[in-house]
Amino acid sequence: MNRVHYRAALRADTERIALLHADSWRRTYRGSYRDRFLDGDVVTNRLEVWCSRLAHEREDQFVYVAEMDSKLLGFVCAFGNEDRIWGSLIDNLHVSHECQRTGLGTSLMQDAGTWLTSRYRESGVTCGRWRPMNAHICSTNDLERFMPRPHNWRFPAAELHQLGATCGHAPRS
Numbered sequence: 688m689n690r691v692h693y694r695a696a697l698r699a700d701t702e703r704i705a706l707l708h709a710d711s712w713r714r715t716y717r718g719s720y721r722d723r724f725l726d727g728d729v730v731t732n733r734l735e736v737w738c739s740r741l742a743h744e745r746e747d748q749f750v751y752v753a754e755m756d757s758k759l760l761g762f763v764c765a766f767g768n769e770d771r772i773w774g775s776l777i778d779n780l781h782v783s784h785e786c787q788r789t790g791l792g793t794s795l796m797q798d799a800g801t802w803l804t805s806r807y808r809e810s811g812v813t814c815g816r817w818r819p820m821n822a823h824i825c826s827t828n829d830l831e832r833f834m835p836r837p838h839n840w841r842f843p844a845a846e847l848h849q850l851g852a853t854c855g856h857a858p859r860s
Contacts, residue, residue, distance in 0.1 A: 696750035763795035
């Protein structure tokens with residue numbers, strides 16, 4: 688039986704991560720982003736981001752992938768102590784469409800939480816047994832539906848910082 692393998696992302700994963708990221712945005716953010724962007728330049732945009740992120744290692748960056756038989760199933764990207772007020776940031780969590788609702792996203796969030804806790808314990812708020820995270824949340828996302836919430840994490844419904852028309856942060860409480 689094949690098993691999911693979790694590991695740190697490599698530069699060689701750039702294209703696979705960008706393609707999964709673009710597919711996820713196309714499925715999730717239709718209506719939040721222009722169709723012209725989602726149907727066209729989103730792949731180029733995500734390739735630029737991931738080429739930069741994976742070409743220049745940052746000590747405060749965590750990118751982890753889940754794969755099976757060399758197929759990318761999901762990834763998470765976190766930045767430790769990213770902001771003085773908001774603390775550490777889970778910037779990306781994307782799971783392939785066919786693997787959603789399987790626990791894969793929860794596992795990736797746990798890996799990111801463990802990494803953040805081991806390095807940035809004083810940055811952020813308690814999220815279950817872990818301390819430090821905030822996440823960019825787009826209002827087209829229904830948190831109960833799209834966001835894994837392991838260990839009773841809470842995303843306070845306070846102040847949303849506008850990013851474009853509909854996106855914001857779930858701030859630390």
